[in-house]
Amino acid sequence: MNVLLSASRLRELLGELSFDGPAYRELSDRIRLLILDGRLSHGTRLPSERELCIALGLSRTTVSRVYAELRDSGFLESRRGSGSVIRVPYVASSTSALIAHDTGETSVSLTYAASAAPAGIGRAFSAAMHGLPALLTTTGYLPDGLPVLRERIAAHYAARGLPTTAEQIIVTSGAMGALSLIARTLLTRGDRVIVESPGYPHAFDALSSVGARLSALPVGETPWAVQPLRAILRSGPHRAAYLIPDFHNPTGALMTDAERESIAGLLRRAHVTPVIDETMSGVNLDGVPMPLPFAAYDNRAVTVGSAAKTFWGGLRIGWIRAPRELVMPLIQARMSSDLGSAAFEQLVVAEILASPDEIIADALKSLRRQRAHLRAAIARELPDFELSVSPGGMSLWVTLPRRISTALVAEAARHELILTPGPRFFAHHRAAGERHLRLPYTHTTDMLDEAVSRLAAAYEQKSAHSRPHRVSGAIDLIA
Numbered sequence: 001m002n003v004l005l006s007a008s009r010l011r012e013l014l015g016e017l018s019f020d021g022p023a024y025r026e027l028s029d030r031i032r033l034l035i036l037d038g039r040l041s042h043g044t045r046l047p048s049e050r051e052l053c054i055a056l057g058l059s060r061t062t063v064s065r066v067y068a069e070l071r072d073s074g075f076l077e078s079r080r081g082s083g084s085v086i087r088v089p090y091v092a093s094s095t096s097a098l099i100a101h102d103t104g105e106t107s108v109s110l111t112y113a114a115s116a117a118p119a120g121i122g123r124a125f126s127a128a129m130h131g132l133p134a135l136l137t138t139t140g141y142l143p144d145g146l147p148v149l150r151e152r153i154a155a156h157y158a159a160r161g162l163p164t165t166a167e168q169i170i171v172t173s174g175a176m177g178a179l180s181l182i183a184r185t186l187l188t189r190g191d192r193v194i195v196e197s198p199g200y201p202h203a204f205d206a207l208s209s210v211g212a213r214l215s216a217l218p219v220g221e222t223p224w225a226v227q228p229l230r231a232i233l234r235s236g237p238h239r240a241a242y243l244i245p246d247f248h249n250p251t252g253a254l255m256t257d258a259e260r261e262s263i264a265g266l267l268r269r270a271h272v273t274p275v276i277d278e279t280m281s282g283v284n285l286d287g288v289p290m291p292l293p294f295a296a297y298d299n300r301a302v303t304v305g306s307a308a309k310t311f312w313g314g315l316r317i318g319w320i321r322a323p324r325e326l327v328m329p330l331i332q333a334r335m336s337s338d339l340g341s342a343a344f345e346q347l348v349v350a351e352i353l354a355s356p357d358e359i360i361a362d363a364l365k366s367l368r369r370q371r372a373h374l375r376a377a378i379a380r381e382l383p384d385f386e387l388s389v390s391p392g393g394m395s396l397w398v399t400l401p402r403r404i405s406t407a408l409v410a411e412a413a414r415h416e417l418i419l420t421p422g423p424r425f426f427a428h429h430r431a432a433g434e435r436h437l438r439l440p441y442t443h444t445t446d447m448l449d450e451a452v453s454r455l456a457a458a459y460e461q462k463s464a465h466s467r468p469h470r471v472s473g474a475i476d477l478i479a
């Protein structure tokens, strides 16, 4: 049975209804964008043309053309009796706004907050070759992880002030592998889970995919205000809280020790398990003193880490630091998925962690330079944009002067600049995301210049029509 999307929900997802060109073209572009960035999934049934006409206040001709465009480009299948159902065509799925590589020679994608590998990673691969003969004498199945890697990850926590044994570490396929394993092990359908909003969209998806219901904790101007958390906890029982305290994605904020202590206390008293994503914790660009890991304030916390950000995403190595009683249930649950992570890459990460300082310094130096460059370029070319100030992370969180994120991203795509629309980072109340854009600074400075000039062109195009054309009644905007 296909999930039905209501006309009012689609209206909300489409963002501001002001159009520069033919309305049918903008609307079909925006629906394609929603499909490509994962907000509308394969198999979702769109509302009938008649319902959408009423919700948007547009003519039947326009809405029929929107659906016809989507059908022609392979994004929609309409069958008599079963309505119009979303399809994600094969080619399009590799150009998703959130997961895109550069979609062509001339296009630029700012959808990843991830860098190319620093030089030292290649050397670590070579050094790991020495350990390979011994590894090859084993089966290579490592459901809990390579012992030497587990030891080094544990030592890394101890060095950060959180005593940890290797038995508490499970190596996973990236932080995403860790999150989906935790979701499958900890949650049952209908469980309520607190998530930050804005937050990391793939984590929302991992939690929702096991049937969790997400409660959105607003973070932003005053990150981690405790009052809204209290209100959520009072609203009913919650099973877990997924938080990114270290250089939060997308805002870059860093949770203070005092906030950690009070949030941990509230969650403990409400019997809510903290799931703490520390994927970004190494990206301390300004070298600020780091608070203790969240688990130091609550030993029930299940912590997720990754080699992706300070080392390289292509390693696909992450890990879970779990309380002892959860280790075996997690390992058991993974048996139905991947049976362990790639053995050689674990050896490589063990090699890196033996002396990581130079690689990290190298990665942070480039990121600092790129961050300064992107900030300056935006201040120069897009002075209306307000930028987040944070001591770390890999992206700027932009506040736009108007609610135009989706429309701007659709326009940017016409300039071959691929971005993730702000609403994608919001768990609920996605309209709030229309004031935001996440701009990673993980490309070279030349590429960032190119991205900013395309974004400025797209913004200018949108601003030329700055008074939102609020459509009402059955007006056909292409007439």
Ligand SMILES: Cc1ncc(COP(=O)(O)O)c(C=O)c1O
Pocket: 113, 173, 174, 175, 176, 177, 200, 244, 249, 277, 279, 280, 305, 306, 307, 308, 313, 316, 317, 318
């Ligand atoms: C907060 C957060 N969690 C998880 C991930 C995914 O990490 P990995 O590549 O290790 O799966 C990312 C990647 O951007 C992230 O920012």
